[in-house]
Amino acid sequence: KAGVTQTPRYLIKTRGQQVTLSCSPISGHRSVSWYQQTPGQGLQFLFEYFSETQRNKGNFPGRFSGRQFSNSRSEMNVSTLELGDSALYLCASSLAFVADSPLHFGNGTRLTVT
Amino acid sequence: KQEVTQIPAALSVPEGENLVLNCSFTDSAIYNLQWFRQDPGKGLTSLLLIQSSQREQTSGRLNASLDKSSGRSTLYIAASQPGDSATYLCAVQLSRGSNFGNEKLTFGTGTRLTIIP
Numbered sequence: 416k417a418g419v420t421q422t423p424r425y426l427i428k429t430r431g432q433q434v435t436l437s438c439s440p441i442s443g444h445r446s447v448s449w450y451q452q453t454p455g456q457g458l459q460f461l462f463e464y465f466s467e468t469q470r471n472k473g474n475f476p477g478r479f480s481g482r483q484f485s486n487s488r489s490e491m492n493v494s495t496l497e498l499g500d501s502a503l504y505l506c507a508s509s510l511a512f513v514a515d516s517p518l519h520f521g522n523g524t525r526l527t528v529t
Numbered sequence: 530k531q532e533v534t535q536i537p538a539a540l541s542v543p544e545g546e547n548l549v550l551n552c553s554f555t556d557s558a559i560y561n562l563q564w565f566r567q568d569p570g571k572g573l574t575s576l577l578l579i580q581s582s583q584r585e586q587t588s589g590r591l592n593a594s595l596d597k598s599s600g601r602s603t604l605y606i607a608a609s610q611p612g613d614s615a616t617y618l619c620a621v622q623l624s625r626g627s628n629f630g631n632e633k634l635t636f637g638t639g640t641r642l643t644i645i646p
Contacts, residue, residue, distance in 0.1 A: 419572070421572075448633075448634075450636075457636055457637070457638045457639070458618070458620075458634075458636035459636075460633035460634065460635075463633065471633055473633060505572055505573065507572075507573075516578075517563060517575035517578045518563070518573075518575060518634070519575065520565075520572035520573040520574070520575075521572050522570075522571050522572045523571070523572050525570075
């Protein structure tokens with residue numbers, strides 16, 4: 416069974432640009448969550464989607480957005496990039512409720528903003 | 530606001546030793562707690578999930594315990610091996626969510642473990 420797939424693995428952008436990251440969950444998983452990981456702040460929750468609906472959102476500015484498609488694949492978009500957006504962006508999927516099944520993480524997309 | 534702390538930030542032990550990693554959280558009203566490992570440049574791998582009604586979970590050489598009342602969890606690794614070298618993170622889920630939604634996980638900052646051959 417294929418794991419969570421994130422593309423691209425690495426990305427270099429300049430300030431002011433926008434970027435779209437993609438995540439394909441494990442087959443059958445309908446919940447997809449996004450996290451940002453930085454050395455200073457650690458892992459922080461961005462948002463979570465289930466059945467194409469955003470169910471939860473973390474404390475990030477509106478420049479961070481996402482969506483989920485009918486096949487459960489998810490995309491995350493960051494507009495007007497800032498240097499501080501440089502981070503490892505991790506996507507995780509689960510069967511339904513995190514409480515009942517563990518999260519399965521992808522290897523992440525390393526975003527560098529110059 | 531839930532805060533999760535992991536001490537120490539880094540730990541080095543000789544191969545073969547048993548070791549304990551610590552995780553503490555400020556709000557005891559958690560729904561579950563998970564332990565993950567992260568290898569350099571990679572994502573997180575779920576190791577153990579403990580529901581709030583449970584006291585411990587075991588998987589192979591790993592044993593995780595949970596004491597909600599004191600806001601603490603420990604991950605015990607028996608007979609450590611060089612392959613156990615990684616960063617270990619704990620994460621808590623505060624509640625299941627009124628609409629059965631996926632409430633966010635709050636992560637600790639991790640303990641970087643090095644097993645010396």
